[in-house]
Amino acid sequence: MKKSLFIVIEGLDGSGKSTSGKRLAEVLEERFQAKVLTTYEPHNPSCGGDYIRQVLTKKITQFRPRTLALAFAANRLDHCDREIIPWLESGNNRIVLSDRYYLSSLVYQSTEDFPMASVLKINELALKPDLIFFLNVSNEVCYERMKKRNLPPELFEENLEEIRRKYLAAVEFLRSEHGENIVEIDGNGTVDQVVESMIQHLTSQP
Ligand code: TYD
Secondary structure (H helix, E strand, O other), rough: OOOOEEEEEEEEEEEEEEEHHHHHHHHHHHHHEEEEEEOOOOOOOOHHHHHHHHHHHOOOOOOOOHHHHHHHHHHHHHHHHHHHHHHOOOOOOOEEEEEEEEEHHHHHHOEEOOHHHHHHHHHOOOOOEEEEEHHHHHHHHHHHHHHHHHOOOOOOOOOOHHHHHHHHHHHHHHHHOOOEEEEEEEOOHHHHHHHHHHHHHHOOOO
């Protein structure tokens, strides 16, 4: 495995990002003796994290979508500077595994008058991941998993079909316009199956 590796896991709400991320981290530590930092976005301890959380839980309802996009970009840059980059530079065999990153901003913050290219532009200083796993899961499985959490729906948790369409467009956009390494993983199976497909991909990389 490389000296250090920055991996992002992306997918719709309920696609199993955090569960499979946690398991993947354990496997990377056990089988490859990697030192793994598992993290997530929006990152509460980073810049603007509280503001973002309040918007997502609908406690703040009066906001300009552009403000939210800028808040996510600032949150990410601070997350990079104080968590992600220091971890990757702290020694050999370091891995950062982030649950969501700028692909999410392209999906949720782009609009007709603020297209994906503009969202990417305000994220230009964020460290480029080595690899993005996109967990693709059917709408039925997403809804089932969200129901089990038994929490009130957050701001972007409805209209999965529209979000899926934007995910596929954002994956295409980042691949073609930004040379991003994005691997689609079938997330409908068990956690172990999902994690094994990720490991298989990682170990088959040159
Ligand atoms: P989620 O992964 O569901 O976290 P939690 O389980 O803690 O609620 O993410 C929260 C929401 O944040 C999700 O609906 C997508 C949204 N989001 C954006 O709108 N833009 C971004 O850049 C990121 C990282 C997340």
